[in-house]
Amino acid sequence: MKNLGQLKADYIVQNLNAFCPGCGNGIILNCFVRAVDDLGWNVNDILCVSGIGCSSWIPSPHFRGDTLHTTHGRALAFATGAKVFNPSLKTVVFTGDGDGAGIGGNHLIHAARRNIGLTCILVNNFNYAMTGGQIAPTTLHDSKTSTSPYGNPEQPFDIAKLVAAAGATYVAKWTTNHVLELTRSIKEAMQNPGFSFIEVLSQCPTQQRNILGVRAPPQELPSRLLDMLAESTYINDGEEKRSYIYTVLAGEPTSALKAVEKALGDSGKAQLVDHLTLGRVARVEATDIEAAKARLGIPEVKRITDSREGKQEIGVFVRKQRLEYTEALREVGRRARGEQ
Amino acid sequence: MLKPGKHLVLGNIACAEGALRAGCRLFAGYPITPANEITEYMSNELPKANGSFLQMEDEIASIAACIGGSWAGAKAMTATSGPGFSLMQENLSYAHMTETPLVVVDVQRSGPSTGQSTDASQQDFYQARYGAHGDYEIIALSPWSAQEMFDLTIRAFNLAEQYRTPVYFLADGMIGHIREELAVPENIDVINRKAPSGPSVTPFGTDDPSLVPEMPKFGQGYRLQVTGSSHRPNGVRDSSPKVHGDIIRRIMKKIAQAEPKIRDVAKLNLDDAKIGVISFGASARPSYGAVKKTREEGIKAGLLRLKTLWPLPEEEFTKLANQVDAILVVEMNAGKLVREVQRVACGETKIASLTRLGGVTPTQGDIAQEIRRLAQ
Ligand SMILES: Cc1ncc(C[n+]2csc(CCOP(=O)(O)OP(=O)(O)O)c2C)c(N)n1
Ligand code: SF4
Ligand SMILES: [Mg+2]
Numbered sequence: 001m002k003n004l005g006q007l008k009a010d011y012i013v014q015n016l017n018a019f020c021p022g023c024g025n026g027i028i029l030n031c032f033v034r035a036v037d038d039l040g041w042n043v044n045d046i047l048c049v050s051g052i053g054c055s056s057w058i059p060s061p062h063f064r065g066d067t068l069h070t071t072h073g074r075a076l077a078f079a080t081g082a083k084v085f086n087p088s089l090k091t092v093v094f095t096g097d098g099d100g101a102g103i104g105g106n107h108l109i110h111a112a113r114r115n116i117g118l119t120c121i122l123v124n125n126f127n128y129a130m131t132g133g134q135i136a137p138t139t140l141h142d143s144k145t146s147t148s149p150y151g152n153p154e155q156p157f158d159i160a161k162l163v164a165a166a167g168a169t170y171v172a173k174w175t176t177n178h179v180l181e182l183t184r185s186i187k188e189a190m191q192n193p194g195f196s197f198i199e200v201l202s203q204c205p206t207q208q209r210n211i212l213g214v215r216a217p218p219q220e221l222p223s224r225l226l227d228m229l230a231e232s233t234y235i236n237d238g239e240e241k242r243s244y245i246y247t248v249l250a251g252e253p254t255s256a257l258k259a260v261e262k263a264l265g266d267s268g269k270a271q272l273v274d275h276l277t278l279g280r281v282a283r284v285e286a287t288d289i290e291a292a293k294a295r296l297g298i299p300e301v302k303r304i305t306d307s308r309e310g311k312q313e314i315g316v317f318v319r320k321q322r323l324e325y326t327e328a329l330r331e332v333g334r335r336a337r338g339e340q
Numbered sequence: 341m342l343k344p345g346k347h348l349v350l351g352n353i354a355c356a357e358g359a360l361r362a363g364c365r366l367f368a369g370y371p372i373t374p375a376n377e378i379t380e381y382m383s384n385e386l387p388k389a390n391g392s393f394l395q396m397e398d399e400i401a402s403i404a405a406c407i408g409g410s411w412a413g414a415k416a417m418t419a420t421s422g423p424g425f426s427l428m429q430e431n432l433s434y435a436h437m438t439e440t441p442l443v444v445v446d447v448q449r450s451g452p453s454t455g456q457s458t459d460a461s462q463q464d465f466y467q468a469r470y471g472a473h474g475d476y477e478i479i480a481l482s483p484w485s486a487q488e489m490f491d492l493t494i495r496a497f498n499l500a501e502q503y504r505t506p507v508y509f510l511a512d513g514m515i516g517h518i519r520e521e522l523a524v525p526e527n528i529d530v531i532n533r534k535a536p537s538g539p540s541v542t543p544f545g546t547d548d549p550s551l552v553p554e555m556p557k558f559g560q561g562y563r564l565q566v567t568g569s570s571h572r573p574n575g576v577r578d579s580s581p582k583v584h585g586d587i588i589r590r591i592m593k594k595i596a597q598a599e600p601k602i603r604d605v606a607k608l609n610l611d612d613a614k615i616g617v618i619s620f621g622a623s624a625r626p627s628y629g630a631v632k633k634t635r636e637e638g639i640k641a642g643l644l645r646l647k648t649l650w651p652l653p654e655e656e657f658t659k660l661a662n663q664v665d666a667i668l669v670v671e672m673n674a675g676k677l678v679r680e681v682q683r684v685a686c687g688e689t690k691i692a693s694l695t696r697l698g699g700v701t702p703t704q705g706d707i708a709q710e711i712r713r714l715a716q
Contacts, residue, residue, distance in 0.1 A: 013565075013576075043563070044559065044560070044561040044563070045559060047558045047559070049408070060565060060567060060577075061565060061567075061576060061577055064563055065563055066558045066559065066562070066563060066564045066566075067564065067565050067566065067567075068408065068411060068558075068564075068566045068567075069565070069566065069567035069568065069569065069577075070404065070407075070408075070434065070568065071404070071430055071431055071434050071568060074400060074401070074404045074431065077396065077397075077400065077401035077402075077404035077405055077408070078404045078405065078407055078408035079408055080394065080396070080401070080404075080405050080408065081366065081368060081394070081404065081405030081406055081407065081408030081409035081410075081412070081414075081416065082408035082409060082411060082412040082558060083408075083412075084366070084392045084394060084405070084409065085365070085366050085392060085408075085409040085412040085413065085414040085416075086412040086413065086557075086558065086559055088559065089412065089558055089559050106397055106398065106401075107397065107401055110396075110397040110401070329387075329392060332387050333387040333388075333390060335387070336384075336387035336388045337387070337388050337390075
């Protein structure tokens with residue numbers, strides 16, 4: 001396997017870095033070029049199309065192949081024209097949650113319905129990051145953003161399910177904490193003849209600090225957010241250890257944790273973790289969960305939750321085959337020319 | 341495709357035929373009256389010609405697919421009418437910034453909004469010129485017959501390729517739906533975009549006096565960076581004042597400086613005219629009738645018919661203003677071209693306006709009446 005320096009030399013333009021320190025977009029770029037390198041494909045055959053937003057900057061200006069950086073939400077429609085005219089272009093679309101599921105949501109479901117042979121990587125950072133952290137169609141209910149100062153009144157989309165329902169033939173969802181799985185999925189997606197969709201939950205230290213309420217010094221924030229993404233997801237077909245619970249804490253977390261530890265005694269271990277929907281909570285691991293729970297009736301514990309509550313399912317959701325769109329267009333051409 | 345020779349066809353079909361003859365091999369559109377016949381005809385003919393017909397989910401996607409296809413090497417076209425044309429504006433702005441050749445056909449109908457939906461107008465005269473955001477120059481053509489729906493569509497493609505720019509084909513519901521004789525020639529002249537001459541290319545800059553850079557396509561190994569953000573000649577994003585100013589000035593100048601070559605006007609009975617009528621498209625037909633009618637009555641009337649609306653043929657307006665006693669601008673909107681004529685020729689001669697709303701052309705009688713009044 002190539003090291004980062006070699007990958008950079010082979011696939012990345014100059015020494016550009018358009019992202020904030022600790023941004024998840026760099027990880028996704030890394031996974032993408034690793035996937036391209038593993039596939040051994042010629043970079044000259046790869047076209048990256050993107051919309052507008054931080055996530056749309058993953059390929060442009062970084063990727064050293066053909067890039068088409070388009071308008072907000074429309075990348076899939078631009079890509080459709082290029083792919084149809086030259087089906088040999090291995091086309092990958094990078095988009096954001098706002099770009100792909102908000103303003104461009106219509107193009108997304110129609111690309112999936114047509115099953116056009118593109119790979120679409122949608123970076124879900126739960127907000128419109130580039131414009132300053134406003135509500136996106138993925139923002140969690142009650143999140144405080146720059147346009148929901150009293151909490152988000154809306155409910156988020158489950159984008160991967162939406163695209164699966166619309167007819168995509170490969171659908172996966174990972175986080176920036178799942179780099180190996182994500183890289184493997186990008187390879188699978190790029191080899192799928194039809195429409196492939198990968199949603200990536202990603203950290204955006206700049207905006208999520210407020211939106212997700214993760215209070216940490218700047219240098220710790222990216223890793224805190226990465227841990228949070230792992231903590232808040234579960235793999236659909238994974239073997240998961242479920243002998244743990246979360247306790248939602250009352251008051252200052254560190255002192256509340258101390259109270260939890262004291263109450264638990266030897267019956268379990270507790271540690272503070274960040275959770276996407278529960279906030280900063282104590283994760284309690286115990287061999288006998290019921291016994292541990294019985295000890296936690298203390299004022300510092302507001303609520304005890306099951307290990308799955310409020311988590312997002314990740315993994316590969318769809319792998320199937322049906323007629324790809326440019327192939328269907330070729331069929332139409334043969335019919336029109338009376339070749340069959 | 342129609343064989344060379346004479347045919348009786350609908351204006352819209354002549355337009356689609358012209359596109360096919362000019363080399364259009366990608367069409368992306370969305371249904372709207374009165375442009376549907378173009379879209380339907382392309383769906384029938386393009387697959388036969390190894391081209392691609394796409395019906396997209398909306399007009400935003402249609403123009404986007406044309407731009408993407410153009411960078412993949414296609415001569416691309418879309419056809420729409422007012423509401424769809426409005427939806428395309430943001431991506432048209434992108435097409436100007438990225439210097440993407442393509443043809444947008446707007447078979448104008450009567451608005452605002454749904455308006456009369458199927459009836460003709462010339463109300464998008466300014467939407468074509470100023471509809472999108474930012475600074476840019478456009479080329480817009482205006483046909484007045486089925487024959488010109490064919491001829492000028494071919495020219496639209498040639499201009500798009502030559503100047504690497506979107507070209508606006510401003511037809512109207514009446515000319516789109518007129519059924520007339522079309523003479524399809526044996527051979528036509530086709531211009532293709534300048535391909536890169538060597539192993540490296542600067543797709544957004546050139547030393548050539550035409551100011552039109554070479555245009556590579558995706559998949560050739562040039563590792564193109566195409567972006568609607570301000571960019572250096574090599575395509576790399578750069579929003580510094582100098583880089584932005586340079587690119588905007590060049591994309592405007594490449595069209596403005598070619599105006600005399602792009603300009604196409606028909607001068608009918610204009611040599612000795614004392615009353616000059618200026619019109620275009622459908623409204624030029626009764627205007628010509630009125631000119632001939634009033635000539636029979638001894639009035640020296642003539643018609644300046646614009647086949648290119650933009651860049652505006654300002655020199656022609658000035659020349660005409662210096663020649664005649666009065667100018668009458670005839671159009672199917674509330675008065676748009678007349679503002680331009682006034683701006684250019686104000687103070688040189690008397691300028692009158694005859695406008696017609698309601699989805700119909702002004703009548704020959706109304707125009708003749710106005711010519712008589714001005715001749716008094
Ligand atoms: C038509 C249009 N509307 C609004 C904007 C402003 N805008 C730029 S980026 C962006 C948000 C992008 O959000 P997302 O797709 O989630 O990307 P992120 O920055 O979060 O990665 C918006 C609204 C725009 N560029 N174009
Ligand atoms: S604002 Fe967020 S998504 Fe955008 S570059 Fe910064 S960290 Fe990344
Ligand atoms: Mg976002």
